[in-house]
Amino acid sequence: MEKNPREVSKHAVVSGWVDAHGDYLYSWAYHKTGNREVAEDLVQEVFLAAVKNFEGFKEKSSAKTWLLKILNNKIIDHYRKSAKKTVHLDDQAFQFTETLFNAHGNWKANGLEDAWSNDTHLLDDPAFNDVMNVCMEDLPPRWRLAVISKYIFDKETLEICQELEISKTNYWQVLHRAKLLLKKCLEVNWFGAN
CATH class of the missing domain: 1.10.10.10 (Winged helix-like DNA-binding domain superfamily/Winged helix DNA-binding domain)
Known part of the structure; x- marks a missing residue:
């Protein structure tokens, strides 16, 4: 079974984003949480969300800005969940x-x-x-x-x-x-x- 070319392209683009912005996003997540494991998990969630919502990226901002917005929302969700517990x-x-x-x-x-x-x-x-x-x-x-x-x-x-x-x-x-x-x-x- 052949893969959809659009799916292959989407994964290639996000893979390029991982290489280009992964370290920056990790640094930001670590700065905001103070926890390496949490920062790693949050960055992984960002890239999973990027693949899932790839069509939502309309290039009105840079990929880095879009990914950072996703990350900030993930950080807030992380604190919200831990606050309720x-x-x-x-x-x-x-x-x-x-x-x-x-x-x-x-x-x-x-x-x-x-x-x-x-x-x-x-x-x-x-x-x-x-x-x-x-x-x-x-x-x-x-x-x-x-x-x-x-x-x-x-x-x-x-x-x-x-x-x-x-x-x-x-x-x-x-x-x-x-x-x-x-x-x-x-x-x-x-x-x-x-």
Whole structure:
């Protein structure tokens, strides 16, 4: 049985995309997830989706841009699925964040207050970014998705609330508590270690 020439061509084109864009997509997925295995799986899913939806590529953008859009959607889906699986962690993290304040609702002093006011560009430091990725991984999945959606994908509040299936009030609480946990994690693993 002969293969359809269009199918052979489609596979050849996508195979060329794997060679041309695979490393870039993997780097992006790893940067966004901090996990090599997850990044590899997501990139594999991107190319499977590209073969399946090949006719949807109308060349209005570059193949790289189209594949990156698919990858970003896969990353969001990954975080959404993991957030729905482990909602109980939200309560544990909530209880922990309460320990960061005194009875008057003020920060408990920990001697690292001056470190936060230092005028360095931490995000330009690869070692800091490694610690930040570890701290992001320690967030409950729903909280991590809220932070990533807001600060990395620059999504609107309403869209994030719909994806997380939470109210705006709950969203702002989740975001606030996620930032508290990130702050604490960075103080212990970056500022306290330096």
